Amino acid sequence: MAAPIPTSATTPVPSTGQAFGRGLRDSLPFLLVVIPFGMVFGVVAIEAGLTVAETMGFSIGVFAGASQLAAVQLMADNAPIIIVIATALAVNLRLAMYSASLAPHLGSAPVWQRALVAYLLVDQSYALAHEKYEANPKMPLPARFGYYIGSVTLIVPLWCAASLVGAILGNRIPAGIPVDFAVPITFLAVIAPMLRTLAHVAAAITSVLGVLLLGFLPFNLGLLVAAVFALIVGARVELWLTRQQIGQG
Amino acid sequence: MMAYSAAQIWAIILVLTLGTFALRYSFLGLIGRRRLPDWVLRHLRYTPVAVLPGLIAPLILFPAATDGQPDAARLLAAAVTLGIGYWTKNVLWAILGGAIVLFGLLPLTP
Numbered sequence: 001m002a003a004p005i006p007t008s009a010t011t012p013v014p015s016t017g018q019a020f021g022r023g024l025r026d027s028l029p030f031l032l033v034v035i036p037f038g039m040v041f042g043v044v045a046i047e048a049g050l051t052v053a054e055t056m057g058f059s060i061g062v063f064a065g066a067s068q069l070a071a072v073q074l075m076a077d078n079a080p081i082i083i084v085i086a087t088a089l090a091v092n093l094r095l096a097m098y099s100a101s102l103a104p105h106l107g108s109a110p111v112w113q114r115a116l117v118a119y120l121l122v123d124q125s126y127a128l129a130h131e132k133y134e135a136n137p138k139m140p141l142p143a144r145f146g147y148y149i150g151s152v153t154l155i156v157p158l159w160c161a162a163s164l165v166g167a168i169l170g171n172r173i174p175a176g177i178p179v180d181f182a183v184p185i186t187f188l189a190v191i192a193p194m195l196r197t198l199a200h201v202a203a204a205i206t207s208v209l210g211v212l213l214l215g216f217l218p219f220n221l222g223l224l225v226a227a228v229f230a231l232i233v234g235a236r237v238e239l240w241l242t243r244q245q246i247g248q249g
Numbered sequence: 250m251m252a253y254s255a256a257q258i259w260a261i262i263l264v265l266t267l268g269t270f271a272l273r274y275s276f277l278g279l280i281g282r283r284r285l286p287d288w289v290l291r292h293l294r295y296t297p298v299a300v301l302p303g304l305i306a307p308l309i310l311f312p313a314a315t316d317g318q319p320d321a322a323r324l325l326a327a328a329v330t331l332g333i334g335y336w337t338k339n340v341l342w343a344i345l346g347g348a349i350v351l352f353g354l355l356p357l358t359p
Contacts, residue, residue, distance in 0.1 A: 049251035050258065061263070062265045062266050070300070078252045089272065091296070094294075095272045096293060102277060118274035118277050183308060187304065187305045188330040189344045191331075192333070195335055199295065203295040207300065227296075234294070235294075
């Protein structure tokens with residue numbers, strides 16, 4: 001290989017072990033979110049009537065906090081099972097987008113590595129890995145895999161442990177503590193930073209108005225219908241914004 | 250309280266586990282290096298902001314804890330959380346800010 005030309009955009013090609021360590025370090029700030037979020041899920045699941053084992057089944061098997069909270073929220077309302085499943089999977093549709101976005105970078109890895117990356121695909125690991133791969137196009141495949149695994153090595157056990165702590169504490173929360181509002185507060189805090197463009201804001205407003213206007217639909221179907229409208233509005237506004245920029249440029 | 254049987258709850262967990270894995274594995278596993286059409290990506294990009302606001306809007310406006318009556322403490326806590334999250338882009342500060350407002354105001358409400 002020719003001598004690499006140093007640029008500000010790329011870092012030297014790391015070994016697999018170095019990449020793992022870097023991923024581990026880069027994931028540290030996310031633990032401040034993962035731990036409280038996991039505890040909120042544990043508390044809310046127990047309050048809704050799940051057992052500790054069922055709560056852990058969600059956290060270990062599904063391993064996607066927002067969809068877990070969505071499912072438990074609907075289950076607390078005794079929504080039909082098909083609606084619980086459809087809504088939670090709709091929340092997770094973004095993971096298919098992450099999968100598509102990582103495929104060009106990790107698509108040549110062995111099947112077991114791709115399956116492991118897939119199971120561990122969460123917002124935080126996606127965000128870290130995508131940025132790293134885009135900034136370092138020459139990163140070798142084993143280092144890419146190492147970085148990814150490093151970025152989730154602390155998140156996975158701490159997510160599960162936090163859920164367990166929340167589930168165990170769940171029964172001992174004194175009455176009068178507004179546990180009901182943990183879900184809206186947590187989701188608002190997750191959504192707010194996502195409102196980066198007018199398209200995101202328009203989609204969010206469509207979602208809210210749609211749910212309020214479609215409340216008459218049976219089986220909690222209003223949310224799914226509103227979400228479909230919101231997706232379309234978001235995509236339309238994005239197209240419109242792009243055309244505006246092209247028109248000006 | 251929940252009216253599901255234990256078997257139904259475990260069925261939900263199992264289907265969500267398999268379904269979520271299928272979504273995560275979809276393109277990494279089966280499509281490999283091929284690229285998705287832009288129009289599909291353009292819609293997928295908005296899934297979180299299309300689903301989550303609708304999920305929580307009724308919980309914020311008509312909380313079950315107050316028998317569905319809008320509640321000033323909860324509304325204000327929600328507004329503070331949204332504001333801090335929007336301007337700081339920091340999830341943790343937003344949660345803390347909302348929780349402080351809620352705990353601060355709840356004792357003041359009848």
